[in-house]
Amino acid sequence: MTKLSRRNFLYTTGAAAAATLASPLVARAGTDTIKVGGLHDLSGALDSTGVPMNQVFQLAIKEINDAGGLLGKQVEAVIYDPQSNMSLYSQYATQLALKDKVDVVMGGITSASRETIRPIFHRYNTFYFYNTQYEGGVCDRNEITLGTTPAQTVKRVIPYAMNLYGKKVYTVAADYNYGHITAAWVKRYVEENGGEVIATEFFPLDVAQFGSTISKIQGAKPDFVLSAMVGTSHLGFYRQWAAAGMKSQIPIVSTVYGAGGTEQVILTHEESDGIIASFGYFEAIDNPTNKAFLEKVAQEYPDKKWVMSEISEVTYEGMKIWADAVKEAGSTKRDALLEVLTSGKTYDMPAGKVKIDPKTQHAVRDVYIATCKDGAFAINETFPDSQPEDTQMVCDLIKDPKSNTQYEISL
Amino acid sequence: MDYTLVVALEMIRAIAWLVLLASGLAIIFGMMRIINFAHGEFLMLGGYTVVISTNAGVNEWVSILILAPVVVGVFGIIVERLVIQRLYGRILDSLLATWGLSMLMMGGVTMIFGNTVQGVSTPFGGMKIGAYQVPVYNFVLIGFAVLVLVAIWCVLKFTKAGLIARATMQNADMAEALGIRTRWVYMTTFGIGSAITGLAGGLLAPVTGVVPTMGMNLVGQSFITVITGGASVIAGTLSSATLLGTISQGVTFLTGPVYGDAALLVTALVLLRLLPQGITGRIFKRSL
Numbered sequence: 055m056t057k058l059s060r061r062n063f064l065y066t067t068g069a070a071a072a073a074t075l076a077s078p079l080v081a082r083a084g085t086d087t088i089k090v091g092g093l094h095d096l097s098g099a100l101d102s103t104g105v106p107m108n109q110v111f112q113l114a115i116k117e118i119n120d121a122g123g124l125l126g127k128q129v130e131a132v133i134y135d136p137q138s139n140m141s142l143y144s145q146y147a148t149q150l151a152l153k154d155k156v157d158v159v160m161g162g163i164t165s166a167s168r169e170t171i172r173p174i175f176h177r178y179n180t181f182y183f184y185n186t187q188y189e190g191g192v193c194d195r196n197e198i199t200l201g202t203t204p205a206q207t208v209k210r211v212i213p214y215a216m217n218l219y220g221k222k223v224y225t226v227a228a229d230y231n232y233g234h235i236t237a238a239w240v241k242r243y244v245e246e247n248g249g250e251v252i253a254t255e256f257f258p259l260d261v262a263q264f265g266s267t268i269s270k271i272q273g274a275k276p277d278f279v280l281s282a283m284v285g286t287s288h289l290g291f292y293r294q295w296a297a298a299g300m301k302s303q304i305p306i307v308s309t310v311y312g313a314g315g316t317e318q319v320i321l322t323h324e325e326s327d328g329i330i331a332s333f334g335y336f337e338a339i340d341n342p343t344n345k346a347f348l349e350k351v352a353q354e355y356p357d358k359k360w361v362m363s364e365i366s367e368v369t370y371e372g373m374k375i376w377a378d379a380v381k382e383a384g385s386t387k388r389d390a391l392l393e394v395l396t397s398g399k400t401y402d403m404p405a406g407k408v409k410i411d412p413k414t415q416h417a418v419r420d421v422y423i424a425t426c427k428d429g430a431f432a433i434n435e436t437f438p439d440s441q442p443e444d445t446q447m448v449c450d451l452i453k454d455p456k457s458n459t460q461y462e463i464s465l
Numbered sequence: 466m467d468y469t470l471v472v473a474l475e476m477i478r479a480i481a482w483l484v485l486l487a488s489g490l491a492i493i494f495g496m497m498r499i500i501n502f503a504h505g506e507f508l509m510l511g512g513y514t515v516v517i518s519t520n521a522g523v524n525e526w527v528s529i530l531i532l533a534p535v536v537v538g539v540f541g542i543i544v545e546r547l548v549i550q551r552l553y554g555r556i557l558d559s560l561l562a563t564w565g566l567s568m569l570m571m572g573g574v575t576m577i578f579g580n581t582v583q584g585v586s587t588p589f590g591g592m593k594i595g596a597y598q599v600p601v602y603n604f605v606l607i608g609f610a611v612l613v614l615v616a617i618w619c620v621l622k623f624t625k626a627g628l629i630a631r632a633t634m635q636n637a638d639m640a641e642a643l644g645i646r647t648r649w650v651y652m653t654t655f656g657i658g659s660a661i662t663g664l665a666g667g668l669l670a671p672v673t674g675v676v677p678t679m680g681m682n683l684v685g686q687s688f689i690t691v692i693t694g695g696a697s698v699i700a701g702t703l704s705s706a707t708l709l710g711t712i713s714q715g716v717t718f719l720t721g722p723v724y725g726d727a728a729l730l731v732t733a734l735v736l737l738r739l740l741p742q743g744i745t746g747r748i749f750k751r752s753l
Binding site for chain 1: 478479575579580583585590591602603675676678679714717718725726
């Protein structure tokens with residue numbers, strides 16, 4: 055490479071071609087609306103999860119408006135795209151609370167994003183719904199948490215799999231707080247049921263080669279593999295597992311497979327068939343509310359490729375439950391709504407019956423165990439009224455309404 | 466015995482993986498001194514080409530071996546004409562421009578094809594080695610890594626085109642004075658580097674999740690391999706991939722993937738402290 059000037063030295067830098075990302079979509083209108091905030095990753099690493107969440111969020115608002123709105127007003131969505139970036143999360147959360155003055159916010163996907171925005175909403179008294187399955191322990195009177203926690207899912211799927219396959223478990227998990235906490239829960243539940251975790255391995259999120267782990271698992275000969283692998287690089291684990299011909303030999307049980315609603319699409323059927331998972335929602339749930347819901351979604355988004363998963367369905371629940379409470383309370387004030395929400399009312403949702411536990415403000419809900427077949431989950435067993443026992447161990451908002459923290463649940 | 470064999474095979478596969486990831490970049494960065502920050506997205510484009518065309522009914526091997534390199538190669542030439550040709554000799558500017566390009570590509574692919582596409586399955590299935598089972602596809606990866614290196618070596622060493630390319634990269638003014646149209650040489654070289662990257666992306670498509678953001682996880686390893694290797698394409702890539710692959714997989718086997726990842730980074734760090742010009746800056750100096 056020469057250092058002499060070239061003929062085209064004077065050309066301006068091509069860096070101008072580097073496109074900056076567009077500014078967020080903000081819907082804004084007159085004052086005579088009730089504003090609700092949506093904070094889901096619409097671009098960046100988590101967009102495959104955030105986009106479906108945002109779509110059902112808007113669908114729920116559309117339904118509410120079609121049915122005449124709330125308190126005589128239309129509901130208006132204020133949507134920002136935090137681009138899977140924590141500093142944007144805190145910036146937009148502050149904007150939603152102070153500038154847009156929304157009445158409620160739905161959003162946050164990872165625990166990191168939730169712990170970024172939760173204190174902000176708490177400080178400004180902006181009511182907040184977190185709709186993702188997560189590791190449990192959040193204790194905050196300003197937050198309603200509707201997703202499942204390990205005591206609702208892991209606790210049930212472990213004995214189920216141990217009955218089916220045997221007592222020796224090999225855990226593979228993502229190397230960040232979710233993976234570590236889940237692995238600890240797995241160990242606890244396996245041991246409670248008289249089994250043994252023979253090894254636990256953690257994988258940084260950018261690891262995409264699993265050959266050595268797969269060989270190690272073959273050497274250890276567990277009865278089944280428990281996977282808490284997260285993200286797209288880790289999908290390689292399932293592919294390389296199938297490529298080694300292990301599918302027919304050692305079954306896989308997962309705490310997160312299918313959580314985003316895209317894994318089943320990205321993997322081929324040969325790779326995903328037989329994986330067992332447990333969530334608060336699967337498309338296969340057989341009730342009229344769910345059938346109507348899925349039909350509406352298909353009508354509204356005919357080109358969608360993703361599969362409806364807990365995280366999206368619960369976002370829909372969040373909006374519907376909040377709207378129901380507004381109607382009943384005749385107000386959008388948080389404290390009035392909390393009184394209604396924690397009164398023990400049961401909501402009939404696509405996922406089944408949902409209730410809010412007044413102690414933790416987490417959902418008490420039906421939990422399902424399902425097996426992946428031909429790319430879709432078929433339900434094997436239902437556990438009605440599953441309590442968020444893990445969070446209940448550490449959190450009591452009736453006794454301590456000022457609580458504003460995420461407890462680490464000691465195992 | 467079979468365990469040793471499986472470990473050895475896994476190490477060779479890890480080396481092949483790094484060779485495939487890094488070969489195209491070694492040409493673009495090692496030879497041409499263009500920091501292609503969109504390298505990961507070039508790999509992603511190769512992967513997407515395979516997934517989209519296979520789903521559309523094209524034979525999987527045709528997509529991997531022909532379509533992926535052709536599509537990414539042509540894309541590379543377009544990028545070179547539009548952006549890169551203005552940036553030769555301006556390393557930092559090229560970094561900024563290609564970083565922007567990488568975001569543009571991620572956004573573009575998401576917009577056009579969506580972030581959720583049906584993957585392709587790994588051909589051939591498993592193979593028994595004693596008590597263990599390994600994917601036969603591992604041997605395909607290893608085979609193509611060897612093939613890519615041999616092909617680059619043959620072209621650079623024995624053909625006139627290779628000679629011209631090397632001459633241009635060493636002293637463009639002198640080459641120009643001797644009647645070589647260096648602009649074309651740069652363009653072709655960039656295109657070939659891109660095509661090899663496309664082939665690598667295509668080969669990885671059946672074993673990883675193909676999504677618009679997959680490049681972000683691959684670009685780091687690619688750059689580490691090329692920078693550790695130093696300026697010469699073949700000897701550099703091969704020596705650094707061998708060293709890094711063996712150490713990271715060895716440590717992964719002994720402890721776990723967290724330390725395996727860390728070991729790769731520590732090795733690269735120590736090597737660059739001792740050999741700031743990369744391995745081939747000191748050893749195998751005159752090699753290709």
